[in-house]
Amino acid sequence: MIKVILHGCNGKMGKVLQNIIQEDNEMEVIAGFDQNKSNEPVDFKIYTSPNDCDLKSDVIIDFSHYTAIPSLLDYCVNTKTPVVVATTALGDDEKKLLLEAAKTIPVFNSFNMSLGINTISKMLQVAVPIFEENFNTEIIEKHHNKKVDSPSGTALLLADSINKACLVKKDYIFGRHGKNDECKITDLGIHAIRGGSLPGEHTVIFAGPDEVIEIKHTAYSKNIFAVGAVKAAKFLANQKPGLYSMEDLI
Template sequence: MLKIINHGCNGKMGRVISRLVSEKSDCKIVAGIDKNPSSSDFPIYTSLKDVKEDADVIIDFSFHSAVPELLKNAELKKIPVVVATTGLSDDELCTLKEAAKTIPIFRSANMSLGINILINLVKEAAKILQNNYDIEIIEKHHNMKKDAPSGTALMIADAINEVLTEKKEYIYGRHSKTDTRKENELGIHAIRGGTIVGEHEVIFAGHDEILTISHSARSREIFAIGALKAAEFIVNQKPGLYDMNSLLEKG
């Protein structure tokens, strides 16, 4: 029985995690953490340091500023963490990397299997098309999403840059620009509206030819399912930083 602490349990994704786990027989949520505690089937605390229950893993869908304290207390309690929160600053990423020296940490800006396959496809396309095609990324999310561009869009852009002979400069929208597009640009554009769960589109635009690779999330369940798979994976790992490629390679 996998014992889980749900960090951010009263958020949109935290509630999805709770629902999915309640339908499974091989895992259970032993405690939740949220800045706004409420009644639940499990005890809820405002900080990991106050949690009394034993746990095998923490699943984090919270807000980026809450991650450093979570990691500090996870290190003290020696509990592996799945970090699915996006929008981490450079300092917060450094904290995460330091914590991974003492506990196993799984971190991905997108827990969807499909989006990670998209990234692999985009990397292969970028290797072949980099000299003759302009590359643009468009991401769409619901009107309550706070960070822009999305962590997934940046993850896609970084993956593209990894395989290019000459790195691209990220251009976030083109408002007020009056010059033509430069060859070394990689455009990233954010759309916020309605209840869009998450859509990402990578456009390779060449002379008289356009290749588009896209992914559309139809519900938040796909991210929760990925996070649970990551939790099952990370509990058996040594201290270190792991990502979706680690899980895909395991098969």
């Protein structure tokens, strides 16, 4: 049985993870970390700070806030606990901390835990070399009006996957405006739409002479991210120190 601690256990994804793991006979949640309180009863103890926890887990799954990552990584390094970091909007400072922690413990990080999105990322590695020379490439992402970061981490994940496969690296164009906005073949447009209760949707468009190819993914619930995080946790529990991603899992 893999013992799990949930970081951000009282958040929306933390609660989804609780339900997913409850149905999994290979894992159990033994504790949670969260600075925010919840009135919903749980069958494990919740700590406001990782340093207050005296329980040892096999892996930690994190869906929290980027500001909480430094203290979490300190705890994981000190206790030699593998960690799945699924928090989005990480900056350069947090990414450096991930690399440093990975020298000591197994660290898993992805902008998106969906198996579907990460499969599309691999598909792009095949498509891009075929379309690069003659097709313009654009990414459109849609989310509900509560999402505060734009473009989404997933849009950037897909953009980086495209650029990785390009012979000539593309320039990211975040939105388009102006009267002299030349659309170059080396541009990669990334556009964010926010409104209402839109589900998470990402579309990669290859627009060429007389034909258009679209690769689209729609997330209808948060379950897909929880399922991916659980798979990542099972994968990570027995790995050596290092930085891992969905590419390693898939």
